[in-house]
Amino acid sequence: MGKPATAATRQLQGRDDHVQHQWRGQKRCIASRREASSAAAQEVDEPVVEEDAVGPAYQPFEDQTRRPLNAPSHRQALKSAKLAALHARLQLPAKLPLQTLARCLIDPSVDPRPGYNNEPLSILGQELLGYYTAEWLMTRYPRLPMPILFAAQYAFVGNQTLAAMRTEWGVETVAAPGPEVDPGLLQLKRQTPGNALADGEQMRIKHMPQAKRIGSGRRNEEYNYRRGMSSRIVYDDQFGDLQTSLATSTSDSTPPYPSAPISRPDDSTSFRLPDASSEQSPPPSDWYLPRSTQYQDPTATTVEAASATFVRALAGALYLHAGTPASKHFHEQHVVSRHLPLHTLFNFAHPTRDLSRLCAREGFEPPVARLISETGRLSRTPVFVVGVFSGEDKLGEGAGASLNEGRVRAAAAALRGWYLYSPPDGKAMRPSEVEGTGHGKKWKPQMIDIGEIIT
């Protein structure tokens, strides 16, 4: 048996395992076998673009061009009913060709070549979505504390939300990637679920020891390192998380090169640099590889991560093909239109102390709690309504079962009212609105608060 044949059989086996593991969770599959497509009607209207915008600029290496496609080729995109329906359902502009939409659906786990998968588009889209969301949040709620801002950013353009968006759009995922599947499905190679039994082991995969993160040399990324808010702002990504999400394909669970430092959760000297002694006596070649990497394919991904990559890639592709207005419209329609109850994100440890510091900072009179009304003081269920006043102004009001609880709730309500201030409708203006000077809009400086109370 020749070498290619063995490789092919291994791949097939791998794919079989894959299907066995991963098709349990998937309930519905509308992918129909024989299809007379409704894309024919669409095909006439769509402008046929042979190459997408990123394609020509990217010059693949020679060995890469010979590699067979693991995903449907862009020629099939025009014939896919799913793609045409998705294009119409999302009301995407006709400038965005179906071929690019098909490429947005190809996850790096299927095809690692950046000229063929959606990773370059998704990097662009993530920056765009992050920028639009951040400026929307900051101009609309200029006094949001940093932790709330990070949480809101994640709630709008985080992985979970974008994955939910993918299901709401009606985009389905493939069982296993391959050139023969419909290009309208999200192409990804799934990770073996953690509760699957590892091959030849009695343990489940989630119980196998594994390395979590690769340190890039900064103490900030050490396991359990106390990361303050300033460090999160300066070093970390737009959600205040460690920058690991985009580099999942290569550097998440396996080191990029044999002696790369790994931070492990379990050992105390968690951060190791390859020092001189280790060079003199090289460790066994697989010391850095946790046992589970033989089960956890580093190129596989989760449906959630792949869905988020798809949505981001679509935003990036919209920007490239249809320009800023289209990507902004996409953001308005799909991201900011979601309902996020911001007041539920707050969690005050000492609201009364924070409020008195706030009043001191802003030059208000010190806050005083006064009882507004009460009932059943001697009963089993008393209720006290307490207001917090600064001079004549009532800052907040809260009801509680004891005087103290009412006071604390009132202070928290006052703080929430302060932090959730929003300028009147039509006054808030985003920097991106004056981008591209064609509109004749003039920039008006916006109020951004100096920051939250830190006690």
Added chain:
Amino acid sequence: MNAFLQTKLPLFARENPGVEVSVSPRPGKHPVIRGHFINGREKAVCVRNMTPHEILEKALYVRSSSGEKLNKGMKAGRNVVRSNNESVRGVWDPYHGGDFKV
């Protein structure tokens, strides 16, 4: 059904570009229009012995429905209005508004 496929279906597909239409033969079985909805449910309507116009009406019915169950029963809260927004008046409480004299 054949007449519907030949005359009405292309127009239906063109007028509803957001709906993915796929046709597959079912030899020896009744013709069925089956709608797959984004919420994961599906709705199937048998269109045996119907005229093309009647079949088109069924297709429009499947297209226009949300995919939710028709009769949820009172337990599932059929008549409950759900909203993301908090009510303007808030939850009723006895300490605001007019005094209540016994």
